Amino acid sequence: MKNLLLALFCVSGTLSFAQTKTISGYVSDSKTGEALIGVNLWSPELKLGTATNVYGFYSFTLPEGKHVLRLTYLGYANQDFEVNLSQNISSNFEMIASENMLNEVDVVASEGSRIQEQVQMSKIEVPIKQLKSLPAIFGEVDIMKTLQLLPGVQSGGEGTSGLYVRGGSPDQNLILLDGVPLYNVNHLFGFFSVFNADAISNVSLTKGGFPARYGGRLSSVLEINMKEGNLREFHGDATASIIASKLTLEGPLIKDKASFMVSGRRTYLDLLAKPFLANINSQDPDFSTSPTYYFYDMNAKVNYKIGKNDRLYLSHFQGKDDFGVKSEESSIQNTNKIDFGLDWQNSITAARWNHQWSPKLFSNAIATRSLYNFNTRIINESSYQPNFPDTTGQQSENFAALYRSGIEDYGGRLDFDYAHSPLHYVRFGAGYTNHTFSPGATNLEFVSSGFNLDTLIGGADVYSNELFAYAEDEWTVNDKFKINGGLHFTTLFVEGTTYASLQPRFGMNYSLPGNIAFKASYADMMQFVNLLTNEGIGLPTDLWVPSTANIKPQKSRQYAAGLAKNLKQFELSIEGYYKEMDNLVSFKEGANFLFSLDDESWEDKVTQGSGESYGLEFFAQKKAGKTNGWIGYTLSWNFRQFDEINGGEKFFYTYDRRHDFSAVLSHDFTENVAFSGAWVYGTGRAITLPEFSFITALPNGLGWFQGQQAFVDRPSDKNAYRMSAYHRLDLSLSFHKKLSNYDRWWIFSTYNTYNHLNPFFLDASTDDQGNPVLREYGLFPIIPSIAYRIKF
Numbered sequence: 001m002k003n004l005l006l007a008l009f010c011v012s013g014t015l016s017f018a019q020t021k022t023i024s025g026y027v028s029d030s031k032t033g034e035a036l037i038g039v040n041l042w043s044p045e046l047k048l049g050t051a052t053n054v055y056g057f058y059s060f061t062l063p064e065g066k067h068v069l070r071l072t073y074l075g076y077a078n079q080d081f082e083v084n085l086s087q088n089i090s091s092n093f094e095m096i097a098s099e100n101m102l103n104e105v106d107v108v109a110s111e112g113s114r115i116q117e118q119v120q121m122s123k124i125e126v127p128i129k130q131l132k133s134l135p136a137i138f139g140e141v142d143i144m145k146t147l148q149l150l151p152g153v154q155s156g157g158e159g160t161s162g163l164y165v166r167g168g169s170p171d172q173n174l175i176l177l178d179g180v181p182l183y184n185v186n187h188l189f190g191f192f193s194v195f196n197a198d199a200i201s202n203v204s205l206t207k208g209g210f211p212a213r214y215g216g217r218l219s220s221v222l223e224i225n226m227k228e229g230n231l232r233e234f235h236g237d238a239t240a241s242i243i244a245s246k247l248t249l250e251g252p253l254i255k256d257k258a259s260f261m262v263s264g265r266r267t268y269l270d271l272l273a274k275p276f277l278a279n280i281n282s283q284d285p286d287f288s289t290s291p292t293y294y295f296y297d298m299n300a301k302v303n304y305k306i307g308k309n310d311r312l313y314l315s316h317f318q319g320k321d322d323f324g325v326k327s328e329e330s331s332i333q334n335t336n337k338i339d340f341g342l343d344w345q346n347s348i349t350a351a352r353w354n355h356q357w358s359p360k361l362f363s364n365a366i367a368t369r370s371l372y373n374f375n376t377r378i379i380n381e382s383s384y385q386p387n388f389p390d391t392t393g394q395q396s397e398n399f400a401a402l403y404r405s406g407i408e409d410y411g412g413r414l415d416f417d418y419a420h421s422p423l424h425y426v427r428f429g430a431g432y433t434n435h436t437f438s439p440g441a442t443n444l445e446f447v448s449s450g451f452n453l454d455t456l457i458g459g460a461d462v463y464s465n466e467l468f469a470y471a472e473d474e475w476t477v478n479d480k481f482k483i484n485g486g487l488h489f490t491t492l493f494v495e496g497t498t499y500a501s502l503q504p505r506f507g508m509n510y511s512l513p514g515n516i517a518f519k520a521s522y523a524d525m526m527q528f529v530n531l532l533t534n535e536g537i538g539l540p541t542d543l544w545v546p547s548t549a550n551i552k553p554q555k556s557r558q559y560a561a562g563l564a565k566n567l568k569q570f571e572l573s574i575e576g577y578y579k580e581m582d583n584l585v586s587f588k589e590g591a592n593f594l595f596s597l598d599d600e601s602w603e604d605k606v607t608q609g610s611g612e613s614y615g616l617e618f619f620a621q622k623k624a625g626k627t628n629g630w631i632g633y634t635l636s637w638n639f640r641q642f643d644e645i646n647g648g649e650k651f652f653y654t655y656d657r658r659h660d661f662s663a664v665l666s667h668d669f670t671e672n673v674a675f676s677g678a679w680v681y682g683t684g685r686a687i688t689l690p691e692f693s694f695i696t697a698l699p700n701g702l703g704w705f706q707g708q709q710a711f712v713d714r715p716s717d718k719n720a721y722r723m724s725a726y727h728r729l730d731l732s733l734s735f736h737k738k739l740s741n742y743d744r745w746w747i748f749s750t751y752n753t754y755n756h757l758n759p760f761f762l763d764a765s766t767d768d769q770g771n772p773v774l775r776e777y778g779l780f781p782i783i784p785s786i787a788y789r790i791k792f
Contacts, residue, residue, distance in 0.1 A: 019064045020061050021062065021064055021085040021087055022059060022062075022088045022089075023059075023060050023062070023083055023090075023359075024057070024088075024090055024360070024419075025057070025058065025091045025092040026052070026057055026058070026093075027039045027052050027071065028056055028094055028095070029094070029095060030094040030095060031097065031233075032230040032231060033231030033232050033259070034230065034259075035052070035055055035056025035057075035228060036052060036056055037052060037202050037225065038051050038125075039051060039056070039058070039071055039072070040071070040073065041070070042072065043062060043068070043069065043070075043422075045067065046062065046063075046067075046422070047479065048423075048476075049422070053417055054202075054223075055311070055364065057354070057356065057417070059360050060422065061419060061421045061422060062422070063085070064086060065084070065085060066082060067082070067083055068082055068083075069082075071093055075098055075127065075624060076095040076096060076098055077098050079095060079096070081093065090308070115564045115566055115572075116515055116516060116517035116564050116566060118509065119483065119484045119507050120209060120211070120484070120507065121208065121519040122575060122577070123205065123207070124150055124205050125203065126203055127624065130624070130628060131146050131197060131203065133674060133676045133734070134666070134678060134730075134732065135676055135677065135730035135732035135749045135751065136730075136749060136751075137730075137783060138241060138244075142161065142192055142193050142197075143193055143195040143197060143200065144163065144193035145161060149632065149664055149678060150619070150630075150632055150662070151617040151618060151619050151660070152166050152577075152615070152617045152634055153220075154634075154655055154657050154682065156655060157685065157760060158760045160186075160190040161187075161192065162190065163220065165207050165219040166207055166208065166219055166577055166613055166636070167579055167613020167614075167615075167636065167638040168220065168579075168581075169219075170533075171527075171529065172217050172556075173219055173221075173222055174216055174217035175224070176223050177348060178225060178313075178315040178348075179352070179366055180348040180349070180368045180369075181216075181348075181370050182194070182317075182348060183544060184346055184372050184374075186321075187267075187295040192295075194317075194319045196246055196263050198248040199226055199248060199261065199299035200224055200225070200226060200227065201226065201227045202223070203224050203225075204222075204223050205220060205222050206223075207220050207577075208523060208560045208575075208577055209507045209522075210523040211427075211505060211507070212427075212470040212486025212488040213486075213488075215470070215488045215490055216466075216490070216526075216527060216528065217527050218525045218527050218554055218581060219579075226261065226301045227261045228301060228313075229250040229252075229259035229260045229302070229303065230251050230252065230259060231255065231257070233251060234251030235250055235792065236248065236249050236250075236791070237792075238789065239789040240788050240789075241786070242785050242787075243269065245268070246263065246265035248263035253304075256305075257305050258305065260301065260302045261299070261301045262298070262301075263298070264299075266296040267294050268294070269293050269294060270294045273291070273292075286330055287327070287328070288327065288328050289326070290325070291325045292322070292324050292325075293321075295319070295320065295321040295322070297320075298316075299317050300316045300317075301314065301315045301316070308356075309355055309357075310354065310355050311353070312351075312352070312353055313352040313353075314351055314352075315348075315349070315350040315352075316347075317346065317348045318345075318346070320343065320344070320345035320346075322343040323342055323343065324340065324341030325338075325340050325341070334382070334383070335382065335383045336380070336382045339378075339380075340377070340379075342374070342376040342377070344374040344375070345373060346372050347369075347370075348369065348371070349368065350366055350367070350369075352364060353365045361416065361417070362418075362419075363414065363415065363417075364414075365413075365414050365415075366412065366413055366415075367412045368409070368412065369408075369410055370407075370408070371407075372406055373406030373408075373438070374404070375402070375403065375404050376403040377400070377402050380399045381396070381398050382396065382397050382398075383396040395448075397446075398445070398446070399445070400443075400444070401442060401443070402443040403440065403442050406438045407435065407436065407529075409434065410434045411431060413430065413431025413432070414429050414431070415429035416428050416429055422476065423476045424473055424476075425474040426473045427471070427472050427486075428469075428471040430468065430469040430470075431468050431469075432466070432468075435462075435463065435465070435528075436461055436462075436463055437461065437463075437464070437546045438461050439543055440543050462546050464492055464528065464546050465492070466492050467492075468489060468490040469488075470486060470487065470488040470489065471487060472485065472487075472505065473486065481509070481511070483506070483507065483508045483509075484507040484508075485507075486505045486506075487503065487505070488502075488503040488505060489501070489502050490503070490526060494547060494548055495549040496549065497548070497549040499526075499528070499552075503523075506521060506522045507519070507520070507521040507522075512563075514565075515565060516563055516565045517563065518563060519560075519563070520559075520561040521559075522558070522559055523557075523558050524556075526555050527553060527555075528547045528553050529547070530546070530551070531543070532544075532585065532602065532606060543602065545585075551583075551608065552583040553583060554582070555581070555583055556580060557579070557580045559577065560576065562574050562617075570620055570621065570622050571620070572619070572620050573617075573618075574618050575616070575617045576614075576615070578613075579611075579614065580610070580612055581613070583610075584608060584611050584642075585608055586607060586608075586609065586642055587605060588606065588607050589645055591606070607642050607643065609640060609642030609643065610640070611638075611639060611641070612637075612639045613638045615635055615636025616635045619631075619632050620632075626668050627665070627666070627667045628665075629676075630662075631662070631663050631664075632660075632661070632663075633659075633660070634657075634660040635658065635659060636656075636660070638652065639652060640653045646717060649718075651717060651718040651719050652686040652718075652720075653686065654685060654687075655686075657682050657685075660680075660683070662679070662680045664677075672735065674733070674734045674736070675733050675734075676731070677730065678729070678730045679727070679730075681726070681727040682725065682727070683722065683725055683726075684723035684725050685759075686722060688717075688718050688719055689715070689762075689764055689774070690714060690764055690772075691714055691715065692713075692714050694712055694714065724758075724776060726758045727756060727758070728756060728758060729752070729753040730749065732748070733749070735747075741792060742790050743790065743792075744791075745788070746787075747787040747788075747789065748786055749784070749787075750782055750785070751780065752781065757778030758778055758780075759776035759777070760776075760777055760779040762774060762775070762776050763775045763777065
C-alpha cells in the first residue's frame with residue numbers, strides 16, 4: 001500500500017511533464033533590492049503557477065523549451081519574461097514599482113494570484129501602504145487596531161490592542177515577528193501596539209484552515225516581517241505625532257550584498273508633563289508628586305548575501321513601558337514617601353540562514369530567543385517623631401513589595417520547501433523550544449524599630465521542553481481541484497509529564513462555474529501556554545503560565561467552508577466556521593494572583609473548561625487603486641463552560657459579539673492629497689449585573705455586633721446582560737509635497753469623529769431615592785491629532 005501511494009504521488013507530478021527542467025531564484029524590488037514575498041509567477045500557456053516564499057525564493061518546474069513567465073505583485077507593474085529551459089537554470093528577477101497607483105488597470109488581479117485560485121482560506125493580507133493611510137489614534141498608525149477592523153476579529157474594548165479571533169482569546173494568537181513568537185504586543189496599557197509600521201514590510205493574518213507548518217496556538221497566526229533594508233541607497237523616514245516620534249534608517253553595508261534597517265520610537269509624555277507638574281508642586285511646599293510614563297521600541301535587522309545559494313539574517317526587537325508615581329508628604333514631625341510603579345518589556349532576537357540545496361529544494365534554519373517580563377513595585381518610606389516619653393529621635397519604617405512574572409524562550413527550527421513540480425509543493429520541518437516560566441512571585445521587605453522581614457512568596461520557575469515536526473503537500477489534482485493536506489506532530493515535556501498530539505490539517509479548493517471557488521478546511525490544534533487574565537481592562541499584570549502535570553493543554557477543532565471570487569478589482573469571500581475548544585483556562589470566581597500573600601500556587605486558583613464558537617463572515621476588499629478599502633461583517637456566537645463558574649452552566653464569553661461591521665475607505669484625490677476613513681459597529685460587551693438585593697444577618701464574628709444585618713447583591717447569570725453597542729468614525733486627511741531633497745507629509749486625523757462616548761466600564765449604584773441606577777463611563781471623546789512626516 002505504501003509503495004502504491006508513493007507511485008501515485010510520483011506519477012501525478014510527472015504525468016504531464018515527461019521531460020522537465022527547473023528555473024529557480026529570487027524576486028526583488030528593482031530600486032531597493034529587497035526580497036518580495038508572495039510574488040506570483042504564472043505560465044499563461046500551461047495555466048500553472050507558483051509564488052515566492054517569505055524570503056523571495058521561487059522554484060518552477062516546466063517542460064523543456066521556451067516559455068513566457070508572467071510576474072505579478074500588488075503595487076508593481078506586471079512583467080513578462082521569456083525563458084528557454086534546455087537545462088536547469090537560476091534566474092533572479094527584479095520588479096518595478098508602479099509609478100501610478102491611480103491607474104485602475106494596473107491593479108486588476110492576474111491569473112494565478114486571484115483568491116478563487118488559492119487553496120488557503122481564512123487568510124487576509126493588508127498592504128502596508130493601505131495600512132499606513134488609515135486614521136490613527138493620537139496620530140500613531142497601529143497594525144493591531146487595523147486588524148481589529150477585519151471580519152472574525154474583535155477588540156477587547158475601547159482603545160485596546162488585543163485580538164479576539166473567532167471566539168478565541170489573545171493568548172490563542174501566534175504572533176510572529178520575523179518568525180519569533182512575541183508574548184505581549186501592548187504599549188500604554190493596550191492603547192497602542194508595539195509594532196512600528198515604518199519598520200514592517202508584510203502583514204498577514206490566518207484565522208483558520210491552518211497548514212501543518214503552523215502550530216502552538218488555537219485561534220490565529222499573525223505573521224509580521226520586518227524590512228530587510230535598502231541594498232542600494234541610504235534612506236530615512238521620520239514622523240512626529242502629538243504623543244511620540246519615530247525614525248527609520250536603512251541602507252547598504254555592502255552594495256547589493258549586505259544591508260541594514262534600524263527603527264526607533266519613543267513617546268514624550270513624561271517630557272511634556274514636567275512643566276505642568278512643577279507648577280502644581282510649587283503650590284504646596286509640603287506635598288509633591290511626580291507621575292511618569294514613557295514607552296519605547298526599537299527594530300533592527302541586518303541581511304547578508306554570502307553567495308549565490310546562502311543568505312544570513314539577524315533581527316532584533318526591544319520594547320519597554322515604564323509607569324510610576326512618586327509622592328512625598330512632609331510636616332514638622334513626619335515624612336512619608338510612596339513609590340508605585342510597574343514596567344513590562346519584550347525582547348526578541350533571531351538568526352536565520354537560508355540555503356538553496358538544489359533548484360527544487362530550499363531550507364531556512366533559525367535560532368531564536370524571546371523574552372517577556374513584568375515587574376511591579378510598591379515602596380513606602382516613612383519617618384516620624386514618636387509621642388512616647390521614653391523614646392528619643394526620629395523613628396523610621398520601610399516597606400517594599402516587589403512582584404515579578406515573565407516567560408523566556410530559546411528555540412530553533414529547520415524548514416524545507418520542496419517544489420517537486422507545479423502540481424506538488426511540499427513543505428516539511430521540525431523545531432524545538434525551551435520555555436522558562438516565572439508565574440508570579442512577590443518579595444516582601446519590612447523594616448521597623450529593629451524588626452526585619454524579608455520573604456519571597458509565590459511560584460517557583462517552571463521549565464518545559466516542546467518539540468514539533470510537520471509535513472504538508474499542496475497538490476493540484478486537476479484544473480478544478482486543489483488540496484493542501486498535512487500532519488503536525490507536537491509533544492511537551494513538563495514536570496515529569498509528557499503530552500503528545502498528532503494534528504491533521506486539510507484544505508481544499510474546488511472550482512465552480514462562473515470562476516467561483518468552493519473552499520473547505522479542517523484544523524486540529526493544541527496549545528501549551530496559557531494567559532491568566534481577569535475579565536476587564538487588559539493590563540500587563542496578566543500571567544503567562546504553562547501546561548503542567550495538573551493543567552492540561554488547550555485543544556481545538558475548527559471546521560470552515562466558504563465561497564471566494566475575484567470580481568475585477570475586488571476580492572469577495574463568505575465563510576462559515578465552527579470551533580470547539582477544550583481545556584480552556586480561567587481564574588476561579590474571585591481569584592487573583594497579583595501580590596497574593598497566601599500559600600496557594602496559581603494552579604490552585606484556576607479552573608479548566610470548554611468553549612464553542614460559530615459564525616458567518618463576509619469580506620469584500622479592494623487592495624489598491626485610486627479608491628481602495630474593504631467592507632467586513634461578522635455574525636457570531638461565542639460560549640464558555642466551566643464547572644466552577646456560573647454554577648457549571650454554559651454562558652456567553654465576555655467578548656461574544658453578535659454583530660460586527662466595519663467599512664474602511666482610502667481615496668487619493670490627487671497624487672498629493674489623500675483621504676481615509678473607517679466606521680465600526682459592534683454589539684455591546686456581555687456583562688454580569690446584580691439583579692436584586694436582600695437583607696441578611698451576618699454570621700457571628702463578621703459584624704460589629706451580634707445579629708448585624710447587611711445588604712447582599714444577588715448577581716445575574718454570568719454575562720447575561722449587554723453594555724450599549726459600540727460604534728465610531730475615524731477620519732484622516734494627508735497632504736504630500738515633494739521637495740528637492742525629501743518628501744514631506746502633514747497628516748490630520750480625528751478619532752471618534754462624531755464624539756460618541758463608547759462604554760468602557762459600567763457602574764451599578766443607587767440614586768438619592770435608593771433606586772438602582774446603571775451608569776456607563778466612556779474613555780475617549782473625539783480626539784483630533786496631527787503628525788508631520790519626512791522621507792529622505
